Amino acid sequence: MRFCLALLIFVVGSLSARAETAQTAFSEAIDLFEAALPSLPAEVMSVDLSTYRDAITLRKFRSAYWGGTLSLGVAEAGEGSERSCKSFAAFVRLPPENGELLLTLCPQFSTPGADALRRLTIIHEMVHVVAGPDECRAMAFAATVEKAATGTFTPVDRYWSANNCAASAFRLPR
Numbered sequence: 001m002r003f004c005l006a007l008l009i010f011v012v013g014s015l016s017a018r019a020e021t022a023q024t025a026f027s028e029a030i031d032l033f034e035a036a037l038p039s040l041p042a043e044v045m046s047v048d049l050s051t052y053r054d055a056i057t058l059r060k061f062r063s064a065y066w067g068g069t070l071s072l073g074v075a076e077a078g079e080g081s082e083r084s085c086k087s088f089a090a091f092v093r094l095p096p097e098n099g100e101l102l103l104t105l106c107p108q109f110s111t112p113g114a115d116a117l118r119r120l121t122i123i124h125e126m127v128h129v130v131a132g133p134d135e136c137r138a139m140a141f142a143a144t145v146e147k148a149a150t151g152t153f154t155p156v157d158r159y160w161s162a163n164n165c166a167a168s169a170f171r172l173p174r
């Protein structure tokens with residue numbers, strides 16, 4: 001009985017630590033986006049920035065892309081519970097169902113020491129939330145936001161070429 005109780009506390013403890021990590025990643029992504037906003041136009045790569053802002057801050061937004069008002073849920077996947085977690089740190093299942101989208105954060109999202117990558121992952125996934133599945137758009141948008149906010153951006157060369165983005169309509173910042 002005592003053992004079970006200890007185990008329960010351990011599980012609850014580790015879940016709340018992960019929730020805190022997700023919360024921190026979201027607020028850092030919002031800070032990054034807000035820092036970029038003054039130097040960006042109203043629309044970046046066909047992503048309306050006021051829609052994007054509503055989505056990332058309120059998790060509720062009116063979408064010209066999907067149609068109607070949508071809300072976003074954020075879930076944390078348990079170890080081995082999601083097949084997509086084998087390939088991704090986070091993912092959004094598209095299209096929305098009943099006006100709702102779900103961003104799932106996988107266990108590796110919470111890997112210690114990956115803070116900058118976490119906020120970038122949120123910025124990236126939110127492009128899928130607002131503007132659909134195009135990987136090149138999501139990468140180029142995230143790099144543009146990061147560059148506008150910090151003057152530099154995280155290289156995404158491998159993922160960029162894996163998705164054949166050189167042939168896409170999107171470009172990484174110079």
Ligand SMILES: [Zn+2]
Binds near residue numbers: 124125128134135138
């Ligand atoms: Zn993506």
